[in-house]
Amino acid sequence: MENNTSMSLLDHQKALIVNQLTQTKELLNQLQFGVDVTSTTVKLLLPRILSSFKSSLSMLSGINSEAGFQVTGLSPSSVIRSPRSNSNLNGNPSKKRKTLPSWTEQVRACERSGLEEPVYDGYSWRKYGHKDIYGANHPRGYYRCTHKNSQGCLATKQVQRTDTDTSIFSVMYLGRHTCIQASHLQPGQPQKKLEQLDKKQKRKSQETLIDFQTGGHVNTKDFNTTQAVLRSPSFSCPSASIPIPCQEKESNTNIFSSQLTPDNHFMSSPLSSPSTSGSNSIFSPYRVNNIEGGHDLQTSDYDLCEFESALPLALDSSDLYLDWDWDSFDGFCF
DNA sequence: CGTATTTGACCTCC
DNA sequence: GGAGGTCAAATACG
Numbered sequence: 001m002e003n004n005t006s007m008s009l010l011d012h013q014k015a016l017i018v019n020q021l022t023q024t025k026e027l028l029n030q031l032q033f034g035v036d037v038t039s040t041t042v043k044l045l046l047p048r049i050l051s052s053f054k055s056s057l058s059m060l061s062g063i064n065s066e067a068g069f070q071v072t073g074l075s076p077s078s079v080i081r082s083p084r085s086n087s088n089l090n091g092n093p094s095k096k097r098k099t100l101p102s103w104t105e106q107v108r109a110c111e112r113s114g115l116e117e118p119v120y121d122g123y124s125w126r127k128y129g130h131k132d133i134y135g136a137n138h139p140r141g142y143y144r145c146t147h148k149n150s151q152g153c154l155a156t157k158q159v160q161r162t163d164t165d166t167s168i169f170s171v172m173y174l175g176r177h178t179c180i181q182a183s184h185l186q187p188g189q190p191q192k193k194l195e196q197l198d199k200k201q202k203r204k205s206q207e208t209l210i211d212f213q214t215g216g217h218v219n220t221k222d223f224n225t226t227q228a229v230l231r232s233p234s235f236s237c238p239s240a241s242i243p244i245p246c247q248e249k250e251s252n253t254n255i256f257s258s259q260l261t262p263d264n265h266f267m268s269s270p271l272s273s274p275s276t277s278g279s280n281s282i283f284s285p286y287r288v289n290n291i292e293g294g295h296d297l298q299t300s301d302y303d304l305c306e307f308e309s310a311l312p313l314a315l316d317s318s319d320l321y322l323d324w325d326w327d328s329f330d331g332f333c334f
Numbered sequence: 335c336g337t338a339t340t341t342g343a344c345c346t347c348c
Numbered sequence: 349g350g351a352g353g354t355c356a357a358a359t360a361c362g
Contacts, residue, residue: 126337126338126339127338127339127340128339128353128354128355128356129340129341129353129354129355130339130340130341131351131352131353131354133351133352134350134351134352140352140353142353142354144354146338156353158353
């Protein structure tokens with residue numbers, strides 16, 4: 001039983017990685033051959049590409065351990081459910097979506113007071129419930145995909161602050177996105193979304209209103225790896241003049257700005273909308289799965305650096321030049 | 335006025 | 349029966 005489980009899990013992981021990389025390749029093709037390679041589009045795509053690679057690399061690292069996707073936070077239970085063992089949020093299993101894959105992420109938010117909202121992860125979510133959880137200090141928010149009705153997308157997520165660190169959200173994703181969210185590829189929509197979010201945040205947290213354009217604090221941890229690759233002010237320091245320390249790099253926190261779904265759908269981060277006036281940093285999601293001392297994170301980072309150095313990006317303030325050789329990629333880290 | 339959020343009630347599972 | 353999850357009416361907001 002367990003052996004079969006391990007085998008199927010491994011196969012599943014491999015399949016995820018392949019799909020993830022395939023999707024990444026498609027994104028790169030969009031950059032390479034896309035007609036509309038505007039700077040905004042590029043800025044949207046690149047973080048997704050990087051995130052996709054990071055997720056893939058993380059999974060590869062995780063495969064080495066019996067625990068599976070430890071690095072990405074994608075627990076084995078997300079693939080094969082085990083009753084009562086699927087302790088995602090406070091150890092309580094989902095009671096209704098048992099057939100849907102689930103996984104948990106822990107995401108740090110750059111806090112503003114009174115914020116109880118989920119991290120913007122690139123998808124549009126609509127809150128449909130809010131519940132005080134027995135034994136938990138903080139209520140749990142229930143979100144479903146905005147496109148549930150229009151496209152029948154069944155993806156949901158549950159967001160809850162952790163008891164130990166209120167700046168960290170535990171986000172449990174249920175189901176994968178079957179919707180096509182134009183915001184992922186079209187520059188205008190996420191920007192609009194983020195602008196709305198920003199306005200909302202400003203409304204809600206007046207006493208701690210921090211204007212990013214005037215040097216407010218931004219949690220930049222999740223920018224690190226992106227910056228390492230992009231090395232371009234137009235990417236790492238968006239036009240909105242968000243004060244991002246481009247040279248700064250923390251070594252012991254693994255940062256992934258995207259979220260990987262079990263079906264290789266990854267979720268781009270708000271980082272992908274650099275033209276937004278700082279709202280993309282209201283929440284700065286990054287994985288904190290290594291809170292207690294991470295697993296394989298150094299390896300993952302190392303591999304990522306290898307990838308980054310192999311990625312022949314030449315950027316200037318407005319254009320992206322991609323000369324990606326997939327034959328080279330074939331030999332990369334595998 | 336359309337859309338998103340809030341929140342109490344209801345449903346499901348254990 | 350209790351806890352978690354979802355629904356849907358009421359409300360808020362742009």
